[in-house]
Amino acid sequence: MSKGLKIVTIGGGSSYTPELIEGFIKRYESLPIRELWLVDIEAGKEKLEIVGDLAKRMVKKAGLPIEVHxxxxxxxxxxxxxFVTTQFRVGLLAARAKDERIPLKYDVIGQETNGPGGLLKGLRTIPVILGIVKDMEELCPDAWLINFTNPAGMVTEAVLRHSNWTKIVGLCNVPIGIRMGIAKLLEVEPERVFVDFAGLNHMVFGLQVYLDGNDVTNEVIEKMCEPKSGMTMKNIADIGWEPEFLKALGAIPCPYHRYYYKTDQMLANEKEDAATNGTRAEVVQKLEEELFELYKDPDLEIKPPQLEKRGGAYYSDAACSLIESMYNDRRDIQPVNTINNGAIASIPNESAVEVNCVITKEGPKPVAVGDLPVATRGLVQQIKSFERVAAEAAVTGDYNTALLAMTINPLVPSDKVAKEILDEMLEAHKEHLPQFFGDAVLA
Structure with a gap:
């Protein structure tokens, strides 16, 4: 490929894009990009132009021959x-705010990728992703789709089950965030820490932790039992774990597990936040306004440090590392969402899982972990059932299937509450759910 690479980013007007550009600039010697195309929709045109102009200034400052379109x-x-990367949000942050606020009225967690919010985000997103895949089959059949549009696990599941496209890798910043958090707890450089990850997107466990090749899992769990250990993310409250529970679990939960193991406290925290500071989406809207004001500055030629407050730290760096490893056939190990193929014994082979993989030019090769520990297995299987039924609902637009998905989610207490929430949320998102309202599915 001496002509250089063509990379397309769908959702190019995202506030995360400068981090992506920084990652590509940093890796130019081993990832020679010739063309970078930033794509958005009419509603995102202004942001696309602001971010695009910053991207061009960053490339110019680096003195690289990358054309930004x-x-x-x-x-x-x-x-x-x-390569095609996807990082978009159907309905923008206003839709996320509805996903977070509406369930709270029913005393149910309102969250972007978990519970009712995760379902509705999937219903809006999956038809659009499948439309992109259809275009890729025709226009770039040899390309890889690197998806970090949430809910990344459900989106990967939908593409694997409801299209003929297999060249998809789902990506999340949670595993890299966990590794960085563990390094901080141990007061060592992140490169010295290795974690055996297995599970699903936003439902991944660190089964073993190694420092310089030595098993330090119990030491890390001990440190995580300390109050305010810091092992969370910008968008998830740092509510401490019960030490006895963590020690019995014997594995490293991800920040999102708080919604399942600490539901009452997380719900109370969310309701208080929504009443005072606003939901996370509303907080992010303000942050984004500030970021885009910074991005407009014609003298700004770097990714501003304020971007790290946005909550998606390491996302773009993980994406750039993945693409660079695939392009160069590095065969290093990275945690990604891919087809299971037997890596986790208790999940169907054809399903999407989040697991350590050897990264090759032919795609990720999952590292087999066998069965999940009995204490974690049931919850992971229940969420996988939810993802599969939700993906089917997104593709078919069938109300009953959507209700089934909502009801089997462990964060929803009953079929009655599920129906009430679903009815209100479908109506609230009607504009972005044509498959449920008798119209053709979005392409």
Missing amino acids: LTLDRRKALRDAD
Whole structure:
């Protein structure tokens, strides 16, 4: 590929894009990008232009021959692409705010990727992703789709089950955040820490932790039992674990597990936040306004440090590392969402899982972990059932299937409450759910 690579980013007007650009600039010697296409929709045009101009200034400052193109024409951008990354939000942050606020009225967790909010985000997102895949089949059949649009696990599941496209890798910043958090707890450099990850997106466990090749899992669990250990994310309250529970679990939970193991406290915390500071989406809206004001500055030529407050730290760096490893056939180990193929014994082979993989130019090769520990297995299987039923609902637009998905989610207490929440949320998101309202599915 001496001509250089063509990379397309759908959702190019995202506030995360400068981090992506920084990652590509940093790796230019081993990842020679010729063209970078930033794609968005009409509603995101202004943000695309602001971010695109910053991207061009960053590339110019680095003195690299990368052409940055901005377009609202997805098909034009996709032609002959080598890699396509997706980082969009159907309905923008206003939709996320509804996902977070409406369930709270029913005393149910309102969260972007878990519970009712995760279901509705999947219902809005999956038809759009499948439309992108359809375009890719025609315009860039050899490209890899690197998806970090949430809910990343459900989206990967939907593509694997409801299309003919297999060249998809789902990506999340949670595993890298966990590794960084563990390094901080142990007061060592992150490169010295290795974690055996297995589970699902936002439902992943660190089964073993190694420092310089030595098992330090119990030591890490001890440190995580201390109050305010800091092992969380910007968008998830740092509510401490019961030490006896963590020690009995014998594995490292991810920050999102708090919604399942500490539901009452997380719900109370969310309700208080919503009443005082606003939901996370509303907080992020303010943060984004500040970021885009910074991005407009014609003298800004770097990713501003304020971006780290946004909550998606390491996302773009993880994406750039993944693409660089695939392009160069590095065969290093990275945790990603991919087809299970027997890696986790208690999950169907054809399902998407989040697990350590050897990264090759032919894609990720999952590292087999065998069965999950009995204490974690049931919850992971229940969430996988939810993801599968939710993906089917997104594709078919069938109300009963959507209700089934809502009801089997462990954060929803009954079929009655599930129906009440679903009815209100479908109506609230009607504009972005044509498959449920008798219209053609979005492409």
